[in-house]
Amino acid sequence: QVGLQKVNSIAHPWDGGAIYNNPPSMFTPTLKGNLFARTLYNESGDFIVKVYSIDDNNNFQLLEELHSDHESTSNWSDGSLFGFSIDISDKWLVIGDPSAVGGGAVYVYRIIGGDKFKRVTKLVSGDQVYDDPPIGAAVRVFGNTVVASSARILGDSRVHVFELHE
Numbered sequence: 001q002v003g004l005q006k007v008n009s010i011a012h013p014w015d016g017g018a019i020y021n022n023p024p025s026m027f028t029p030t031l032k033g034n035l036f037a038r039t040l041y042n043e044s045g046d047f048i049v050k051v052y053s054i055d056d057n058n059n060f061q062l063l064e065e066l067h068s069d070h071e072s073t074s075n076w077s078d079g080s081l082f083g084f085s086i087d088i089s090d091k092w093l094v095i096g097d098p099s100a101v102g103g104g105a106v107y108v109y110r111i112i113g114g115d116k117f118k119r120v121t122k123l124v125s126g127d128q129v130y131d132d133p134p135i136g137a138a139v140r141v142f143g144n145t146v147v148a149s150s151a152r153i154l155g156d157s158r159v160h161v162f163e164l165h166e
Contacts, residue, residue: 029086030087034114035093037049039082039084048065048067048083050064063116064117081097081098082097082099083097084099084137087141089142092144094108095107098134104125105135123135123160133158135150136148148160
């Protein structure tokens, strides 16, 4: 039998607005080892990804806030869905943004020393044609392999596989 005990939580205020006017404070949280990442819609109208470490007493310590640095094609107030999907491995943090201009993107960060994050590349599908679904709706990283989906609700989808070379 598996037991479950809540040991801690992190809050982010939400003003109660409709989801299409004020998106949820968290899209896809992810946890790997002692690293935890989540997407927030902040007071400035930007989507950001916050990365935390979790200590032995299950306390969260903010390590870094990662921000989008691109134009996008989304309808959200800041025009960005940066952080729509997130995944962490031992070496990589990957962040999907299906709103990035040019058909979406996946941003890859190298984890340095367990608590620093350096953006090393931006992955795009490379085969975007008019009305193809944007990449970044879902991301996963396994070793040096990144898998990213491009999809739209009730529409076409694709899976893209990238190999990272150090």
